[in-house]
Amino acid sequence: xxxxxxxxxxxxxxxxxxxxxxxxxxxxxxxxxxxxxxxxxxxxxxxxxxxxxxxxxxxxxxxxxxxxxxxxxxxxxxxxxxxxxxxxxxxxxxxxxxxxxxxxxxxxxxxxxxxxxxxxxxxxxxxxxxxxxxxxxxxxxxxxxxxxxxxxxxxxxxxxxxxxxxxxxxxxxxxxxxxxxxxxxxxxxxxxxxxxxxxxxxxxxxxxxxxxxxxxxxxxxxxxxxxxxxxxxxxxxxxxxxxxxxxxxxxxxxxxxxxxxxxxxxxxxxxxxxxxxxxxxxxxxxxxxxxxxxxxxxxxxxxxxxxxxxxxxxxxxxxxxxxxxxxxxxxxxxxxxxxxxxxxxxxxxxxxxxxxxxxxxxxxxxxxxxxxxxxxxxxxxxxxxxxxxxxxxxxxxxxxxxxxxxxxxxxxxxxxxxxxxxxxxxxxxxxxxxxxxxxxxxxxxxxxxxxxxxxxxxxxxxxxxxxx
Numbered sequence: 001x002x003x004x005x006x007x008x009x010x011x012x013x014x015x016x017x018x019x020x021x022x023x024x025x026x027x028x029x030x031x032x033x034x035x036x037x038x039x040x041x042x043x044x045x046x047x048x049x050x051x052x053x054x055x056x057x058x059x060x061x062x063x064x065x066x067x068x069x070x071x072x073x074x075x076x077x078x079x080x081x082x083x084x085x086x087x088x089x090x091x092x093x094x095x096x097x098x099x100x101x102x103x104x105x106x107x108x109x110x111x112x113x114x115x116x117x118x119x120x121x122x123x124x125x126x127x128x129x130x131x132x133x134x135x136x137x138x139x140x141x142x143x144x145x146x147x148x149x150x151x152x153x154x155x156x157x158x159x160x161x162x163x164x165x166x167x168x169x170x171x172x173x174x175x176x177x178x179x180x181x182x183x184x185x186x187x188x189x190x191x192x193x194x195x196x197x198x199x200x201x202x203x204x205x206x207x208x209x210x211x212x213x214x215x216x217x218x219x220x221x222x223x224x225x226x227x228x229x230x231x232x233x234x235x236x237x238x239x240x241x242x243x244x245x246x247x248x249x250x251x252x253x254x255x256x257x258x259x260x261x262x263x264x265x266x267x268x269x270x271x272x273x274x275x276x277x278x279x280x281x282x283x284x285x286x287x288x289x290x291x292x293x294x295x296x297x298x299x300x301x302x303x304x305x306x307x308x309x310x311x312x313x314x315x316x317x318x319x320x321x322x323x324x325x326x327x328x329x330x331x332x333x334x335x336x337x338x339x340x341x342x343x344x345x346x347x348x349x350x351x352x353x354x355x356x357x358x359x360x361x362x363x364x365x366x367x368x369x370x371x372x373x374x375x376x377x378x379x380x381x382x383x384x385x386x387x388x389x390x391x392x393x394x395x396x397x398x399x400x401x402x403x404x405x406x407x408x409x410x411x412x413x414x415x416x417x418x419x420x421x422x423x424x425x426x427x428x429x430x431x432x433x434x435x436x437x438x439x440x441x442x443x444x445x446x447x448x449x450x451x452x453x454x455x456x457x458x459x460x461x462x463x464x465x466x467x468x
Contacts, residue, residue, distance in 0.1 A: 012168050019161040026154045033147040040140040047137055050130045057123045064116040068109055075105050337367040340404050347400035348393075355392060355434060363393065371397060395434065418451070 083098040345365045352373075353361045362374040371382045371393060382393055 012164065012171065016161065016164050016168060019157050019164060022157050023154055023161055026151070026158075029147055029150050029154065033144065033151070036140055036143050036147060040137065040144060043133060043137040043140055047130065047133045050126060050133060054123065054126050054130060057119055057126065061116060061119050061123065064112050064119065068112045068116065071105050071109050071112070075102065075109070078102055078105070337369070340408070341365045341367055341369075343404050343407070344397070344400045347403055348396045351396040351399060352393065355396070356389075360389075363396070365397070365400075392434070418448075 078098070078101065345363065348365065349362045352363050360373050360375060364372040364374070364379065366372070372379045373382060373385060373389070373393060374380070382390055385393070
């Protein structure tokens, strides 16, 4: 027995030492975890930087593609309108500029496409780096998970070590107590026959004790059993009385099969009627629900109609105010036009006569701002004249209107005029006359801008801005 206890103690000591060896690895695991955590954070930051760069490249590629698509659209428009068509901006014939513009747009597409291809290639490389870094990050994350699991296991081992050491101390204490007890019992001799006899006697006593316990439980149940027997007896008497009553009822009411069949048919008919009524009730319930829904819908429409009627009344009232305002504004417009159209007519006639060298001495602007030109004393609508004369008339009309507005506005002056392609439809002489007219009014304006594709007249301007 002492040998067996010594073996158990040795095994426990060996187990404790093994746990200590495993727990001692904790510092190395923590150090490794710290290093791997640092690498994981670095990998996460690298991956974020790569994704940011990838996003910027995708945006850049999207913008380049949009530029290419837009430029291609312009090329298609030019191809559709053809070489002999007029420029949509300046209305001049494209002619020799057509190929130049078309080639320029194609060159822009080529340059953008080249840059787009480079950006796409760079995007592929970034995608490779991203996948590689993602694998690195996943690998580091797996290592961290394993290290975390190892730390959890070591934590459990620490708890087990504490328990083992505590148990070992208890075992040692118990061993010392047992050793003292054994030393006290060394003088006592062992009688095997007596020991076996005592064991047998103990077994016999335990058997008899169990029998007595069983008998005691049976005795304890006797009152309950008596009570149950009494209740059963009462139930039997009650059932006997019910049987006698049922027997008497059967005798007093003998069975009539024809009456039974008749009652069964009546019962079946009632069941059928009940089912029909139930079906009708369901249908009526559904109809009622539909009617309720329709009423709800009609109420909603009624509310909507009321709102719309109120809105309509407001609109009618607003329309009356609008008609009054319209009439007032019309009167105001006629009054203003009657005041300013004579001045506009005077200024436009003076400039038009000067530019045309007296060919057309008078132009007229109606109160509706319709434009008429007098040719040899006869009034004609502007549509009668050539494109160049119409363009010239529109020019002098704009200048006359701006000067009139300038005269009417006493608080501030119009300091800026801009004209787009006013020379394209004019001959050389008329161009000089237009320039002279503009020189005459330049003191009244801070800036006058002229947009033109005519290269031969750019020397006539004081300042020139060329756009390639």
